[in-house]
Amino acid sequence: MESLVSFKQILVAVILKSIRLLWEGSVLEIYLPSTLTFHQTPDIWKQTELMLKAHTPSLIRVTAVDLVDADSSGFAYLQYLKTFQENHQAKFELHGLSDKFSYLYKTATSKNRTLDRIEETLGSSEQIGKITIEWFRELTYLITFTGELTVSFWKSFLHPSRIRWKDVFKVSESMGVNAFPIIAMIGFLLGLIMSFQSAIPMRKFGAEIFVANLVGLSLFRELGPLMTAFILSGRSGSAFAAELGTMKVSEEIDALTTMGLPPVQFLVVPRLVGALIMTPLLTIVFNLFGLIGGAIVLMSFGFPLVTFVNQVNIAVGFNDIAGGMLKSYFFGMIIAAIGCYRGLKTTTGAGAVGESTTAAVVGSIILVSILDGIFSVVYFYLGI
Secondary structure, three states: OHHHHOOOOEEEEEEEOOEEEEEEOOEEEEEOOOEEOOOOHHHHHHHHHHHHHHOOOOEEEEEOOOOOEEOHHHHHHHHHHHHHHHHOOOEEEEEOOOHHHHHHHHHHHOOOOOHHHHHHHOOHHHHHHHHHHHHHHHHHHHHHHHHHHHHHHHHHHHOHHHOOHHHHHHHHHHHHHOOHHHHHHHHHHHHHHHHHHHHHHHHOOOOHHHHHHHHHHHHHHHHHHHHHHHHHHHHHHHHHHHHHHHHHHOOHHHHHHHOOOOHHHHHHHHHHHHHHHHHHHHHHHHHHHHHHHHHHHHHHOOOOHHHHHHHHHHHOOHHHHHHHHHHHHHHHHHHHHHHHHHHHOOOOOOOHHHHHHHHHHHHHHHHHHHHHHHHHHHHHHHOO
16 A cells, blocks of 8 residues: 555546545545535545545645535535544645535534634733623613512512412422421531530530520521521522523523513512511521520530520520511522522523522522621611
């Protein structure tokens, strides 16, 4: 086969179904026939592969002057030749291709990397502008959603018949009743761990009894509402985003809009009402089981249950309980609103629902933490 690839003269011409493959030195000349469809392409492709396995030319020159009929298999053959040369850092030339085939050839041989290189082609100032525009679009959509949700909620509050109570009960069941076990378990474990960790150092000073004060104040003022909100963010907020995101991808929300049913009133308000009902109740459950965990620890240190209860009654006042309940009310509102907002904002694509779910959980946790800090500052200046 080495004699076939002489670099000085034409040694052989292969004729196969009207196609000519000629070696001229290190150049492979290919003259396409008038027809290059799935009937001719397989044999031509095999013959070309055999020749290229024996030797890699420095240039493949394809002449398509006679080509009048071709299908996708023919252009796939040309794409194979071009890719082969690119992989071997060699040249590829195509001459005489008719204008009617130019677009198909470009489509077959292009690598479609335009979208992947958009970010690379943008300069620093352009990227800043792009980010700014996206941020303003996000802000505009958020303001619109907040306004529409506020109007729909207050209309529903003034006219309860507007609320789809059947959906509210379903949301309350999935968000509240079904979440009871995990809320109770985490509340119990948190109270147990916090009491045990604080009782050990306090025991050195004979102040174990004040563990009840610490646990009661921490749960009612801070940890109860905050931990409940975090759990519901990952459990219910993500579920809201996934449900509405799936409806958005499957165009069910567009169908509601077409039928004249506002998605916010029809889908978001029931979830918001369910969250406002269940979040404070779950916070109470969390606090109760946290106190049970703390009581078990103190009882293990020899203190009677009545002593623990009396210490909690002394330490925790009405303002502490009411302040925690007010926090949980706003936390529930944030969880439902952010989950539904991200669900309605879901784009198309395989990973769109997952991205919306992740954004809902992260956004809810961040906003709940920020709001908790605001409440702490306000309570401090109000003396609560």
